Amino acid sequence: MKNTTRQPAQLILKDGTVFTGFAFGDAHSVAGETVFSTGMVGYPESLTDPSYRGQLLVFTYPLIGNYGVGMLSSRRDTPQADFESDRIHAGGLVVSSLTRTPSHYRSRQTLDQWLKKEKVVGIEGIDTRALTTHLREHGSLLGKIVVNTPIEWYDPNREALVEQVSVQAPVRYHGKGKRIVVVDCGVKHGILRSLLNRSCDVLRVPWNYPFASLPHIDGVVISNGPGDPQKVSETIGEIKKALHGKLPMLGICLGHQLIALALGARTYKLPYGHRSHNQPVLDVQTEKAYITSQNHGYAVRESTLPQTVQSWFRNLNDGTNEGLRHRSLPVMTVQFHPEASPGPTDTAFVFDEFIKMVYARPR
Numbered sequence: 001m002k003n004t005t006r007q008p009a010q011l012i013l014k015d016g017t018v019f020t021g022f023a024f025g026d027a028h029s030v031a032g033e034t035v036f037s038t039g040m041v042g043y044p045e046s047l048t049d050p051s052y053r054g055q056l057l058v059f060t061y062p063l064i065g066n067y068g069v070g071m072l073s074s075r076r077d078t079p080q081a082d083f084e085s086d087r088i089h090a091g092g093l094v095v096s097s098l099t100r101t102p103s104h105y106r107s108r109q110t111l112d113q114w115l116k117k118e119k120v121v122g123i124e125g126i127d128t129r130a131l132t133t134h135l136r137e138h139g140s141l142l143g144k145i146v147v148n149t150p151i152e153w154y155d156p157n158r159e160a161l162v163e164q165v166s167v168q169a170p171v172r173y174h175g176k177g178k179r180i181v182v183v184d185c186g187v188k189h190g191i192l193r194s195l196l197n198r199s200c201d202v203l204r205v206p207w208n209y210p211f212a213s214l215p216h217i218d219g220v221v222i223s224n225g226p227g228d229p230q231k232v233s234e235t236i237g238e239i240k241k242a243l244h245g246k247l248p249m250l251g252i253c254l255g256h257q258l259i260a261l262a263l264g265a266r267t268y269k270l271p272y273g274h275r276s277h278n279q280p281v282l283d284v285q286t287e288k289a290y291i292t293s294q295n296h297g298y299a300v301r302e303s304t305l306p307q308t309v310q311s312w313f314r315n316l317n318d319g320t321n322e323g324l325r326h327r328s329l330p331v332m333t334v335q336f337h338p339e340a341s342p343g344p345t346d347t348a349f350v351f352d353e354f355i356k357m358v359y360a361r362p363r
Helices: 043-047 111-118 128-138 189-196 233-244 254-262 349-359
Strands: 007-013 018-025 030-037 055-059 092-094 121-124 141-146 171-173 179-184 201-206 219-222 249-252 267-283 288-300 309-315 321-326 331-334
Touching (some): 111 121, 179 189, 219 254, 249 254, 254 267, 254 288, 254 321, 288 321, 309 331
Parallel strands (some): 092 121, 179 219, 219 249
Antiparallel strands (some): 007 018, 007 141, 171 201
């Protein structure tokens, strides 16, 4: 395809760096935080991950779109397969080379067609190696994908993004096992599928729902989600009540950070975050290493943890905390994604550990 058939676009970073390419998808200007993911597959799952809300997502793998995209289901009573929510949450997409002729038996549309339908802009023809190197050296930067019309800078971390991605009312997913409440701070459908696959009866509630006072529940999962954990004060308040009631609890990604804050620890923003499917973590108690899927820009400062908790996992790249266990309460957290989606399933056992903890709870 000749360049004259494509619409020129620019990726402009807040520090003045400019990358020139061509627009695809829904060609309009958009602003957000520019972040990169080193995953080689899983672009449908990543784009629909609510944790990418307000971000311009850069894929470091050079060829994107080669296996196409399936079709989102209109059903809301079953977690979506192949997608992590019912829409694209990333503000924009940045790739090196876009495939317009995908090959996969389950493909029903191209990535370009999907982005057009979802009204999301992409930019291709970018040197994503140079861009990623720049972000690693300078940290995640505010950015704009500019197509014809100028646009103001936008910092998603200044907003309470969790409110934008959570359900507005409780949703029930029927199962025959224990009743698990999932606090939806931007939950990935992979988490719901992981619980349903273990026969749990799942009640998904909004981020600010008074879940601690619900009767007849057996455990709580605090989900992943976007943005600064310190802005999710209502959920932190409910977690404190649940801790007092000794409810079995699992925190995943943002949920890990929120539980840590409820316990008295502090969080901080990482320079460029962990967004990939190949993050190595160490179980500090068994000294066994796992490869994990991750997507977060904030972390728990381990030095601020109270004596009531112990570190469970630690990142082998930068030493950051990746999980906690409470010494006396049935509470466990992980910074990574044990459900993967996409990524390795090395740590799916975390859900099994949680279910064991739920069944061990005295009634």
